[in-house]
Amino acid sequence: MALSARNNLSGTIRSVTMDEVMAEVVIELDGGETVTSTITRGSADRLDLAEGDEVSAVIKASEVMVNKD
Amino acid sequence: MALSARNNLSGTIRSVTMDEVMAEVVIELDGGETVTSTITRGSADRLDLAEGDEVSAVIKASEVMVNKD
Amino acid sequence: MALSARNNLSGTIRSVTMDEVMAEVVIELDGGETVTSTITRGSADRLDLAEGDEVSAVIKASEVMVNKD
Amino acid sequence: MALSARNNLSGTIRSVTMDEVMAEVVIELDGGETVTSTITRGSADRLDLAEGDEVSAVIKASEVMVNKD
C-alpha cells in the first residue's frame, strides 16, 4: 500500500451495523483478535461492506496508545 | 479494562525510538502482525517502555479505517 | 493508569444520548468545565454509563489543539 | 467560538518543549488539572506560544474516551 498509515491489519468482517450517518464494522483479524471501526455510512455503502468480506483495518500510528499493566 | 476504547491488542514491544518530544513504539502482536504507535516521549518515560515489555495497543474505534481491495 | 494517553480529567456524567451506533456522553469535570465525548453505543453499554457516574475523560496528547486569542 | 469542536478548556501554558517537527505544550486548566498537547513546531512558532500565555485546549468530541473504574 502506498498510504503513509503504518498499520494495516488483515481480517474478515464479522458484522456491519448502520445508522443514518455512521456505521460500525467489526473485523476479526487473521491472528484471532477483534477490531471495531466506526466509519461513515456513506463509506460503508460505497465499499459495499458486508459480513464475510476480506478487508484490512488501517490505523495511523499517531492514533495508537500503549497500555502496560 | 474500564476504558471506552474498543480495541485492545496484546503484544510485545520490539523497539522504542525517541526524539526530544515524540517516541515511536513498535509492537509485535500475539497474532504475529506488527503495530506502530507514536506517543509522547514523556509517556514512554513514565511507563518505562522498553524492548520485550508485554503491552497492548489501544485504539479508539473512530480512528480505524477499513480497506477493501 | 498504565495507559500512554497523557490526559485524564475526572468528573461526573451529566447525560448519555444514544443512537444505534454512537453515544454522546457529557461529563462535568471536577474543576467545573464540561467535556463532551462521542464513543460507540457498544462501549457505553459495556461500561453501563449513566448520569451520575464518576468517570474520567481520557485524551491522547496528539488530539489536543491550542487556541490563543 | 464558531468552531464545531465541542471542548474548549481555558488555562495557562506551563511549558513548551520543541523538536525540529513537533512541540509539546503543557497547559494548567483554570480548574487545576493539567492537559498536554502535541502540535507542530510550526504552529507553536506561528502562535508564539510561551509559558504564562492564556490559552485554551480545544478537543473534538470524537477524540475523547471515557474511563470508568
Place this chain on the structure above:
Amino acid sequence: MALSARNNLSGTIRSVTMDEVMAEVVIELDGGETVTSTITRGSADRLDLAEGDEVSAVIKASEVMVNKD
C-alpha cells in the same frame, strides 16, 4: 485564526445529514474538491449549519495521511 490546527480549507456547505447523535457535513472547497466531516449533531445545531453556508474545514496536521501511487 488563533488555533494551532494547521489546515483551514474554505468552502461552501452542500449538504447536512443528521442522526440523533452525529451529523455529516459535505463541504465543496473553493478549489473544487469535496470534503466530508462528521461532527456531533449538537455542534451542527449550535452553528446552525445549512446548505449554502460559507465555512471552512479545519484539520489538525496529525490527522492527515499521505498517499503516493
Place this chain on the structure above:
Amino acid sequence: MALSARNNLSGTIRSVTMDEVMAEVVIELDGGETVTSTITRGSADRLDLAEGDEVSAVIKASEVMVNKD
C-alpha cells in the same frame, strides 16, 4: 481508492522536514490551498517522499471540524 477514508485531496509536495521520529509534509493542493501533514519518519522514508512528488492528502471524516464565522 478502496479505503473508507472519505477525503482524498490531490496535490504536490512542497517540502518534507524530518526529525528522528516524525516528518512534516507540506502539500499544495491542485486547487491552490496548502495542507500540512505529520507522519512518522518511517513512513516518509518508506514512501520516499520528496519535493515535487504527486500525492494526495487522505483524511478520515471524523477528523474534520467545521468553522463558521
